[in-house]
Amino acid sequence: MLCYQCEQTDRTGTVPGCAGPLGNCGKDAETSDLQDLLLYAVKGIAQYATRARAMGAADDEAAEFVLYSVFTTLTNVNFNPTRFVGLLHEAAAVRDRVRERYEDRVRARAAQPVEPEPLPGPAAWIPAQDLEGLVEQASSARVDAGLAEAGADVVGLRALHLYALKGICAYAYHAHVLGHGSGEVFAGVEEALAYLADEPDDTEELLARAVGLGRLNLKVMELLDAANTGTYGAQQPTTVRATQVAGKAILVSGHDLRDLAALLEQTEDMGINVYTHGELLPAHAYPLLKEYPHLVGNYGGAWQDQQREFAAFPGPVLMTSNCIIEPHVSYRRRIFTAGPVGWPGVRHLTGRDFSPVIRAAKALPGFAEDGPEEFLTVGFGRDAVLARADRVTDAVKQGAIRHFFLVGGCDGPTPGRDYYADFALGAPEDTVILTLGCAKYRFNRHDFGEIGGLPRLMDVGQCNDAFSAIKIATALADAFDCDINELPLTLALSWTEQKAVAVLLSLLALGIRNIHLGPTVPAFLTPTAVGVLVERFGLRTVGDPGADRAAALERAAS
Template sequence: MFCYQCEQTAKGAGCTVAGVCGKSPAVSDMQDLLVHITKGISMYAHRAREFGVKDKEIDTFVVEALFSTITNVNFDEDRMEGLIKKAVELREKAKKLYEESCKKAGTSPEELTGPATFDPGTTKTEMISKGEEVTPAKGAEKRGEVIQGMHDLVLFGLKGSAAYADHARILGQEDDEVYGFFHDFLNFLSKDSFELDELVSRTLEAGKWNIRVMELLDKANTGGYGDPVPTKVRITPVKGKAILVSGHDLKDLELLLKQTEGKGINIYTHGEMLPCHGYPELKKYPHLVGNYGGAWQDQQKEFDEFPGAILMTTNCIQKPKESYKHRIFTTGLVAWPGVRHIGPDKDFTPVIEAALAEEGFKEDAPEKTIMVGFARNAVLSVAPQVIENVKEGKIRHFFLIGGCDGAKSGRNYYTDLALKVPKDCVILTLACGKYRFNKLDFGDIDGIPRLLDVGQCNDAFSAVKIAQALAEAFETDINSLPLSLILSWYEQKAVCILLSLLYLGIRNMRLGPSLPAFVKPPVLEFLQKEFNLMPITTPEEDLKSILG
């Protein structure tokens, strides 16, 4: 295997024996194979679309296939085998659509090769062997590390966008042009050779499309559950039976809340589900009692101690300990071998039964709370006060400190930085990186909290809207605002957000705790030259550089 798509990759270069995330070599190779065959689907689908021919099953599958290969989603060989077989089936369907379209138009179809005709085998053993032929390492042997790295930067951005597009689709928000974007880009990535300039151009264009995808998801979340409002969230347990919900999917949480009404079970959020407490149509359920634990990388300890059932709704799962494997469940695209899966009917009865069988929390813990719900509407509602405070010198600077969290050393930087930010500055945060400091008391500036939790990683769209509104109010651009972005990354959703920020022309961002292994020196030099993208150093040095 060879995998370097996440921040924790072995030795900062790539996992070759087994994934640091827990992914087996077999699953890694099968994921590479699935991506390769999915490129083949899009080669045909992209050409069929040029004749106005589209297919919803094909469109949806391509997004789900990409999402299934994101870090910490699907670790199950059998599920991967099923996805590959489905991909082959849909590749044939796409081919037929294209050929029929050509026939109707009176033209001859192209003779496609590469991913369009690649034979993945029919057995799991054959698929694993075939997957070894299409790893990033094999691509680097053919194209060189720099070109392959840029290819993978685009691909990983697509994977992140696919996750957001899938979340939006589940809530009824789709855009046919977005499906066309995925087919277009996967068709482009199916080529044998590339020029660096065209890959750079595609990288920024992927960022542009991801903004549209995040806009769709924002519309899906707020359209279904209302605009988030500032909300106190309990972070200590309440006596009673309990279910813990982790991941990102708001729909799954809503369905679980409905199915557990009146059953005497308290529902807790975990990880990226924390922002759900700010949505009016979710917070209205009285048995959504609070948030338990922190970011995804601490789940083995936290899940072991949680006295109830656990539901994983999207990526973020780690290898479950045997001590709680009997009471953890997956749903959607998430999969771990031996873990019970809730199918598309979303009947959470097994989760409920598991929760009732556990002892639950024996007593209330002393109440402690934190604040969430500072999405763009909430922040912009006090924009006049914020602007006045800036003009009066009460607010000197804004820091956006957020992104993915992880277990790799060096992430204490973000805690130290937040603590060292001067008291006349405001901190915006989002995604699970906030768990590094979101339970600390930062106080306020004239009633405005110094720490504003914007939401999940996809709520970077909200953060950008806040920045754009402030720039408009100050009659300047985002880069001229007293605003600094200090980002932490882990997986591919962070990659697509970074590409979106680059597309918007945002400069002077700091990224850590380490730079992506797939961004090779010539590419890094370009990003530094064009956008002044910088690696983090120390909190003291970075604050001095930012504030003077």
């Protein structure tokens, strides 16, 4: 295996990357290889799908399969090789169906009988029949394929495309399960995968198209925002209990609001309390989810602490979408997966039938007593913030608010992430901190106080809510009649996995400069590629939090 898609990448060798038998995320070499092969297979689907769509023979079911398949390959989503064997054979069948649609359309349009020529590369791939054969095939589909011919810069930029597409597909899948699909998004994903299937080697074109993927992701995040708010209502500032309540209990982690809603519906009036964990904290701000009184609070923090937190939780755990890590033996028999998530030996639920989780909750002890009352405030999405826009702009004009710091992104287990807590906690009292993503768990229990009745800490949500943060920034720029880069705003972003890559490209597509990124730069990008991003977009690597804050305030003052 070779995997360097996330911030957990092993950097101790001559060439960065996790190389068998086990990656730092817990993914084994066999699973990693099968994931690479699945990405190769969906490129083959895309080769035919782009042509079929251009001829009016689009297959949106195939596009939905691509979204799901790519999502399963993200960091900390699916570690089950058996599931990938099934997906690989399904991918070949989907590809053949799309090919037939395309070829039928070509024949129908031809003035004379014609037999379309088959496409090369991934489009011609035929899956091996067994696991051993598939793993052998994967050797030619590794992420660094073509390194000797194209060079490290090109291969790294191809990886940038691929990993951004992973994030885009994840966001689009979340929107899709809430009934919000888009032919434009399907077409954009298919076109990008087909482009990679042709093994591009022009670095300038690769960079330009990477920014184009950022624009595609903006459309996807807007679609997801419409799906979330259209289904469950616009987020509202909400106080969320962060300690336990006596009674039977179920813990839900990941990002999937629909899975959470289905579980809440199925447990209504059963006397079972439901808690969110990790990335699902913002669920408490949606009006239609808040209506369930047994959604009692949030338990625990960011994803990397789940082994300790899940072991201490006295009920079953439902893991949706991501981010799972190896379940400890202490809770392995009471954790369940759904959607794209998987772990060998862990029971996987389909069809949103959560009766096994409910039975487990009834059998397990739950919490014997209430915990001390501690609360978090969430729900400062764009509607909530923009409803206070006049107060915000007045506070800036009057000098009460000097600067905004958006401190957001993924948390993780690697060193250097205390930077973000230090950056936020050390912010001057005349500044406001907006937070987005699970990095906030390092400082969101701190009392930051208020400025003129406005909270100094505003929780905008998770990475799935990035569109809200963008709309807030653009609305403030409109209010001050300036460019986003002229706002008193600094972005300090942490990253772990591929959704963060997609969001970063969206910010670059918007022309946002001077983003502080860390705790490390992506291992798949060469120093040359990083240098280009620094030169063209003002991208900055994080350093000392105090010095970075001071420099940001100095830039804003000038």
